[in-house]
Amino acid sequence: MYDLIVIGAGPGGYVCAIRAAQLGLKVACVEGRETLGGTCLNVGCIPSKALLHASHMLHESHENFDKMGLTGAKVKVDWTKMQGYKAETVNTNTKGIEFLFKKNKIDWLKGWAEIEGAGKVKVGDEVHETKNIVIATGSEPAALKGVEVDNAGGVIVDSTGALMLPKIPKSMVVIGAGVIGLELGSVYARLGAEVTVIEYLDAITPGMDADIQKQFQKTLQKQGFKFIMGAAVQSAETKKGKATVTYAPKKGGDAETVEADCVLVSTGRRPYLDGLGLDKAGVELTDRGMVKIDKHWATNVKGIYAIGDCVPGPMLAHKAEDEGMAAAEVIAGKAGHVNYDVIPGVIYTNPEVANVGLTEAAAKETGRKIKVGKFPFMGNARAKAMFMGDGFVKIIADAETDRVLGAHIIGPNAGEMIHEICVAMEFGASAEDIALTCHAHPTTSEAVREAALALGDGAIHV
Ligand code: FAD
Numbered sequence: 275m276y277d278l279i280v281i282g283a284g285p286g287g288y289v290c291a292i293r294a295a296q297l298g299l300k301v302a303c304v305e306g307r308e309t310l311g312g313t314c315l316n317v318g319c320i321p322s323k324a325l326l327h328a329s330h331m332l333h334e335s336h337e338n339f340d341k342m343g344l345t346g347a348k349v350k351v352d353w354t355k356m357q358g359y360k361a362e363t364v365n366t367n368t369k370g371i372e373f374l375f376k377k378n379k380i381d382w383l384k385g386w387a388e389i390e391g392a393g394k395v396k397v398g399d400e401v402h403e404t405k406n407i408v409i410a411t412g413s414e415p416a417a418l419k420g421v422e423v424d425n426a427g428g429v430i431v432d433s434t435g436a437l438m439l440p441k442i443p444k445s446m447v448v449i450g451a452g453v454i455g456l457e458l459g460s461v462y463a464r465l466g467a468e469v470t471v472i473e474y475l476d477a478i479t480p481g482m483d484a485d486i487q488k489q490f491q492k493t494l495q496k497q498g499f500k501f502i503m504g505a506a507v508q509s510a511e512t513k514k515g516k517a518t519v520t521y522a523p524k525k526g527g528d529a530e531t532v533e534a535d536c537v538l539v540s541t542g543r544r545p546y547l548d549g550l551g552l553d554k555a556g557v558e559l560t561d562r563g564m565v566k567i568d569k570h571w572a573t574n575v576k577g578i579y580a581i582g583d584c585v586p587g588p589m590l591a592h593k594a595e596d597e598g599m600a601a602a603e604v605i606a607g608k609a610g611h612v613n614y615d616v617i618p619g620v621i622y623t624n625p626e627v628a629n630v631g632l633t634e635a636a637a638k639e640t641g642r643k644i645k646v647g648k649f650p651f652m653g654n655a656r657a658k659a660m661f662m663g664d665g666f667v668k669i670i671a672d673a674e675t676d677r678v679l680g681a682h683i684i685g686p687n688a689g690e691m692i693h694e695i696c697v698a699m700e701f702g703a704s705a706e707d708i709a710l711t712c713h714a715h716p717t718t719s720e721a722v723r724e725a726a727l728a729l730g731d732g733a734i735h736v
Contacts (some may be wrong), residue, residue: 290408
């Protein structure tokens with residue numbers, strides 16, 4: 275009899291299993307994939323960041339090396355070798371989780387799990403008994419009507435297929451201007467593809483601060499991206515290794531087509547709950563097909579919890595990890611906690627885009643008086659030395675209390691810098707607290723301090 279069986283070994287599930295084992299519980303984790311780590315390590319965060327890193331290095335060598343007096347033969351792409359580097363990066367990380375499972379004495383039950391009812395998890399022919407179950411089965415790419423994905427064919431693909439294309443396409447259509455589409459679109463744009471993004475809405479990266487949306491689109495356009503905004507894709511068809519995408523303008527008018535070597539469908543993700551037997555176990559779902567949970571990650575069935583991409587909230591690895599730790603703590607009789615107001619989001623393009631807390635529009639909607647401090651990277655010496663003067667830091671604070679409500683950064687190292695604001699928000703800091711904190715020079719983080727200074731008596735370097 276286990277104390278806990280976790281279903282799914284993605285960042286939610288494996289972190290939950292490790293924390294529960296650290297707290298003294300007898301734990302097993304079921305994973306149907308050949309390797310641990312879930313979407314994130316196998317076909318998500320990690321392989322995409324490996325390709326983003328490699329393609330960024332290529333871009334730097336072509337665009338900026340000469341400017342710094344680094345000359346020599348032009349760097350070329352060996353796609354097979356780059357894929358090998360990506361696979362090795364994934365492999366070392368998934369093996370790392372295997373090591374952590376052994377270290378923490380967690381049993382990996384290999385296979386696909388079915389919940390037979392509270393306390394009973396079937397894997398293959400065997401039924402395992404447990405006091406608690408955590409569902410951490412993650413998500414999968416959402417389908418788009420009229421567009422059939424064939425990852426093996428390499429022409430119309432989803433994010434999984436886009437990570438392992440047989441060759442670098444000369445042209446690519448990305449359907450959906452969200453995080454995954456723009457990151458993977460960036461990879462192929464830097465590797466030489468002409469990238470066209472078709473988006474239904476009128477702004478890219480839905481839900482982000484409007485100033486960031488505008489600046490980010492401008493930056494990507496400078497990098498060669500084309501955008502077709504306010505257009506609904508109706509179909510995509512493959513013929514002789516090429517695809518034709520048909521779309522209709524939202525405001526009316528004739529349908530139009532665009533041709534490409536590759537089409538990436540990145541219109542969102544949906545919870546993955548196939549074959550889990552939730553019906554039989556009586557676990558309730560939300561209207562959007564996610565597992566319904568309370569504030570303590572408990573479902574309506576006693577002893578069954580759920581975390582990560584299969585429950586409501588942002589589909590992010592670190593959100594899943596936080597929920598994994600907190601749920602393990604609740605099961606072990608402690609007080610698990612996740613602060614959903616302070617979950618950062620990062621887009622790992624170049625420049626990076628990062629955000630935490632409220633956008634300016636959302637802050638205004640709360641009805642409170644707000645103030646906005648902005649600082650451009652053009653005034654930051656370190657950023658300029660890296661040819662990264664485009665972009666800015668924007669901090670939103672309560673006008674009466676000076677408390678930081680949110681921050682939005684587009685610029686170098688944005689994904690690292692955002693954590694200073696996260697810590698500030700966790701501690702209920704004011705913008706002045708950040709402004710009065712000495713920041714090392716020359717760092718890009720000085721731009722965060724300057725944006726905080728802009729909320730008081732003024733930034734220095736503008
Ligand atoms: P998952 O990682 O999806 O893991 C669920 C696991 O459960 C899977 O391994 C699956 O095989 C297993 N499983 C499912 N059903 C069963 C069953 N019945 N029995 C046994 N096993 C089962 N997030 C970020 O925060 N940062 C990023 O940079 C980032 N980049 C991404 C890039 C791409 C291309 C994609 C697709 C996603 C990216 N994400 C990123 C999102 C991130 O991958 C997910 O939010 C995260 O993996 C969710 O974790 P999870 O544990 O909930 O589920």
